[in-house]
Amino acid sequence: MPTSSFVRSRVRALALVAATLGVFAAGVETQAPRFYDDDPIAREPESQDASKAEPSPIQQLYEQVYGLFITSDVKPSGTRAKNINTIDEVPDSSWFTNRIGTTTVTADEIARGPIVGPPPDPSTWVVIREKTSGAHPGFTARDGRGETWFLEFDPPYYPEGATAAVEIATKIFWALGYNQVESYLTTLDPKRLQFDPKATLPRPSGARTPFTMDDINQILERVARNKDGTYRVVAGRLIPGKILGNFRYSGTRPDDPNDLVPHEHRRELRALRVFGAWTNLTDWKAANTLDALATSNGRTVVKHYLQDVGSTFGLNNDLHEWDLSYEHFYQTGTMWKRFFSFGFALSPWQTIDYVEYPAIGKFEGDRFDPRTWRPQIPMQAYVELRDDDAFWAARRVLAFTDDLIRAAVHTGEFSDPLAEKYLADTLIKRRQKIASAYLTAINPVVSPRLDTNSRLTFENSAIAAGVASGAVTYRAAWALFDNATGQTRPLSETQSTTTTIDAPSGLPTAAGTFIEVSISADTPAYPTWKQPIRTHFRRQNDGWKLVGLERRP
Amino acid sequence: MELVYDVSGSMRGLRLSSLFTLVALTGSAGVALAQQPEPTTRQAAIEQAQAQKLEVLHPYIPSRGERLAARVDEILTNQGRHLHPFLESAYSGGSFALGAGYIQHVSSYNFVDVRGSYSLSNYKRVEAEFVAPRLFHRRGELSLLGGWRDATQVGFYGLGIDTSKEDRASYRFKRPYASALLTLWPARRYLVLRPGVEWTQWSQEPGLGRFPSVETVYTPATLPGLGADPTYMHTQATVGLDWRTSPGYSRRGGYYGIAAHDYNDRDKAFGFQQVDYELIQHVPLLREAWALSFHVLARTTTDKGRQVMPFFMFPTLGGSSTLRGYTSLRFRDRNSLLLQGEWRIMASRYLDSAVFYDAGKVTARRSDLDLNGMKHDYGFGVRFHGPFSTPLRIELARGSDGLILVAATSAVF
Numbered sequence: 013m014p015t016s017s018f019v020r021s022r023v024r025a026l027a028l029v030a031a032t033l034g035v036f037a038a039g040v041e042t043q044a045p046r047f048y049d050d051d052p053i054a055r056e057p058e059s060q061d062a063s064k065a066e067p068s069p070i071q072q073l074y075e076q077v078y079g080l081f082i083t084s085d086v087k088p089s090g091t092r093a094k095n096i097n098t099i100d101e102v103p104d105s106s107w108f109t110n111r112i113g114t115t116t117v118t119a120d121e122i123a124r125g126p127i128v129g130p131p132p133d134p135s136t137w138v139v140i141r142e143k144t145s146g147a148h149p150g151f152t153a154r155d156g157r158g159e160t161w162f163l164e165f166d167p168p169y170y171p172e173g174a175t176a177a178v179e180i181a182t183k184i185f186w187a188l189g190y191n192q193v194e195s196y197l198t199t200l201d202p203k204r205l206q207f208d209p210k211a212t213l214p215r216p217s218g219a220r221t222p223f224t225m226d227d228i229n230q231i232l233e234r235v236a237r238n239k240d241g242t243y244r245v246v247a248g249r250l251i252p253g254k255i256l257g258n259f260r261y262s263g264t265r266p267d268d269p270n271d272l273v274p275h276e277h278r279r280e281l282r283a284l285r286v287f288g289a290w291t292n293l294t295d296w297k298a299a300n301t302l303d304a305l306a307t308s309n310g311r312t313v314v315k316h317y318l319q320d321v322g323s324t325f326g327l328n329n330d331l332h333e334w335d336l337s338y339e340h341f342y343q344t345g346t347m348w349k350r351f352f353s354f355g356f357a358l359s360p361w362q363t364i365d366y367v368e369y370p371a372i373g374k375f376e377g378d379r380f381d382p383r384t385w386r387p388q389i390p391m392q393a394y395v396e397l398r399d400d401d402a403f404w405a406a407r408r409v410l411a412f413t414d415d416l417i418r419a420a421v422h423t424g425e426f427s428d429p430l431a432e433k434y435l436a437d438t439l440i441k442r443r444q445k446i447a448s449a450y451l452t453a454i455n456p457v458v459s460p461r462l463d464t465n466s467r468l469t470f471e472n473s474a475i476a477a478g479v480a481s482g483a484v485t486y487r488a489a490w491a492l493f494d495n496a497t498g499q500t501r502p503l504s505e506t507q508s509t510t511t512t513i514d515a516p517s518g519l520p521t522a523a524g525t526f527i528e529v530s531i532s533a534d535t536p537a538y539p540t541w542k543q544p545i546r547t548h549f550r551r552q553n554d555g556w557k558l559v560g561l562e563r564r565p
Numbered sequence: 566m567e568l569v570y571d572v573s574g575s576m577r578g579l580r581l582s583s584l585f586t587l588v589a590l591t592g593s594a595g596v597a598l599a600q601q602p603e604p605t606t607r608q609a610a611i612e613q614a615q616a617q618k619l620e621v622l623h624p625y626i627p628s629r630g631e632r633l634a635a636r637v638d639e640i641l642t643n644q645g646r647h648l649h650p651f652l653e654s655a656y657s658g659g660s661f662a663l664g665a666g667y668i669q670h671v672s673s674y675n676f677v678d679v680r681g682s683y684s685l686s687n688y689k690r691v692e693a694e695f696v697a698p699r700l701f702h703r704r705g706e707l708s709l710l711g712g713w714r715d716a717t718q719v720g721f722y723g724l725g726i727d728t729s730k731e732d733r734a735s736y737r738f739k740r741p742y743a744s745a746l747l748t749l750w751p752a753r754r755y756l757v758l759r760p761g762v763e764w765t766q767w768s769q770e771p772g773l774g775r776f777p778s779v780e781t782v783y784t785p786a787t788l789p790g791l792g793a794d795p796t797y798m799h800t801q802a803t804v805g806l807d808w809r810t811s812p813g814y815s816r817r818g819g820y821y822g823i824a825a826h827d828y829n830d831r832d833k834a835f836g837f838q839q840v841d842y843e844l845i846q847h848v849p850l851l852r853e854a855w856a857l858s859f860h861v862l863a864r865t866t867t868d869k870g871r872q873v874m875p876f877f878m879f880p881t882l883g884g885s886s887t888l889r890g891y892t893s894l895r896f897r898d899r900n901s902l903l904l905q906g907e908w909r910i911m912a913s914r915y916l917d918s919a920v921f922y923d924a925g926k927v928t929a930r931r932s933d934l935d936l937n938g939m940k941h942d943y944g945f946g947v948r949f950h951g952p953f954s955t956p957l958r959i960e961l962a963r964g965s966d967g968l969i970l971v972a973a974t975s976a977v978f
Contacts, residue, residue, distance in 0.1 A: 044603060048604075048605065048606045048607040048610070049605070049606060050606040050607050050608055051607050053607050053608060056611070057608050057611050057612050057615070058615070059611070059612035059615050059616065060612075060615045060616060060618070060619050064622065066624050066625075068624065068625035071627065071631045071634050071635050071638070072638070073634045073635075073637060073638040073641075074630055074631045074633075074634035074635070077634065078630070097607075098607075215670075215673035215674060216670065216673065216674055216676075217670030217672065217673050217674070217676070218670070219670075219673060221673050226702055226703070229702070230703060233753065265625070266622065266623050266624065266625055266626075267622050267623065267624055267625065268622075269615050269616070269618045269619040269622060270615050270618075271618075272611070272614055272615060272618065333853075334852035334853060334854075335852075335914075339913075341913075341914050341915075342913050342914060342915055343913065346913070347912045347913040347916060348912070350854065350910060350911070350912045350913075351910070351912040351916070351918055354908075354910050354918070354920070355851065355854050355855050355910040355911070358851070358854075359854070361852060362851050362852045362854055
């Protein structure tokens, strides 16, 4: 793009941006409603055609350096997530689909995960090119039916570990709501390997030359081999649609009209800090994501995938380094602490006793603390996580019952049942740590309902999860709410020691009227619970409908 | 649903002057948009914002930082790499050297590297190397090297361990060389075999600089090989076991190896043989936050019959990778023994510190290679490193000659 036209387009863009913000500001002046009739929305609209979006590869070195040396020192903005609906939930979108925690997910569904198509046919594998992402040894090949798959192997001393991690984590992250690659555990027999005549590999010279058996051998020498000479692989199905490269954990795609919310302010991306801690997704970075064009409701949109969630539990392409999940690759504070103490100031990872399962690696639940968990590189979305985001995420983690966790882990097809049990038990332990850390950190009142008998009922998710106890006094401050102006008129305050509170008399009965109820929880053990959640109900012909919920840290 | 238009992406790369233009334009655009009907649903509000963004779509434009990182990445990963820095001096003690090289691939993996450097002490080095890194199905690497070096003021303090730093003299040498070195990993790991052959022609000249030249202090009778210009055919063979992460940086593993050298003088006057015994062992502690690292290197030489080994080929100690508390080439004799111990502390994945102790001696007789009468130094250093290399090492070492500041671009061992 010529410079002058580039600048003109930028000026125009900024003018429109400013104008858009101005329209929102004018909306307040002209008394636009706080709640629209369709609130809360269940799906984020994608109204525009995004077919002109083009691949924009991530510069990985830049991402790593920027994350380690810039983002790591950035103070969180404290901004509330911007893609949530008016009741503090994340609507479905091309990023996220509400599954566990919103709807009932069965063990069978977990075991199936994102799979919709048939498994690969391993009778032959035709090598077509290198693997395009991830550090696992592997390559891209067509199966016996001619379908394209990405094949990844296990490290030599940790058989089953990497492939199981991909398989299990894919199921878990699918259930959590993310778009995942369909993956299967299968086998590769080198004797049945063929090469597409057009298969090439990039060389140090910069040229691409034909893929050879020696190239395959170089991969196979570094991976675990079965006793019969075959190799256990995890096969990821080629994502359909035009591939657009990775998505960034900050900003928006400038070529996607539907991408309005800066990614660091998308709750489901911030929540990866919690889900990552639970599953030990240490290699959380843009390079492990993928955008692709997809068709939705007859329109071309950009669909966003967490493409590679295999660096979970205790392995990635090899055994985790000792400090992984406890420190970023570079962390100023701990670095100087060790430097000036000559290493005598021990870090937590130096004193943990790991149970040795080669198929799992360094993964444990006893010393795990989700608040001190660290990915290799901090992303902006990681920095921006607030307690309300973490609370939302923790409830989804908690929605995994023991049986669902065991169903997900079983898909790893471990040959050692003790390893399978250990991994499931550890995930269960870490789930409870997540719940304990994040459900108690903020007012845990959820699911408020106001019935026609003017009785407000709700739940305390922390107590329900068994991570908090003790007497709690709940207080509800009632007010009339003017949806046009946003003004409130206090009515009165009622309280209860149960999760049911009577409303004061005089609540409006006319359809279309609103009330605001601020619910706080008073218990000495958790002073943060005094910060009320602010709820709004709209009167409808058949009763009160929850239309607003804000949980403030 | 709250919506905020992404300003950051659109702002990228905008010049300050354009911002002033923006201020002027904002009003009119705002008026135009204000004429649009107010949305009546959340969905409509979002769709309206998406429609507005449609007007300003543009491809992602990498920032200056991203473009710079892409270039650095190309250099580090050798992708399309042609020009590269070359900081190695012609010889020990040449001071800081600056140079450049040019790599040209001649096949997918094989390349030719033409490089040269010039140091603060006027040392010069020009050479060309052909490297075939994937011979025998990745079991071998061949290096063919040819070049010329000029070291103008090589230090010489006398023979033996009890010399004084005040007795420094210097000499100059120039030498063309051509070599072939084949490194083999028969099992692709652990076992290393390294046969090689080198032709080189040494030419001594009076040393430059402020120190007296050797021929003004010594005679051929007092200093073997003074004034000699031997032409060697040097053959060598190394066998070793190497299970370090990388020779350039490792916190675990070890290397045990023996290297035998035969220097055959064309004129049968200065031939000799040398055997190097080397042991490196890294012992990780506290989950590799510490590593105790040990290095033993013994070099023994033997004259060939009545031939005399020239002084400039004697094993030496002193410098950035041996006795760090002493200047380069500080001690020199027919045999040497070096013992090094380091307590390495991993401060981060990119920074280590180390407390170290070096001891060593040079002797005229092999039987004197014991622990008596050794020179010692100790010190502290920091190393900036990656997983496989140590691009910068800065150390402060104290020996009996005083304090030495070491700056090096490689691991000590």
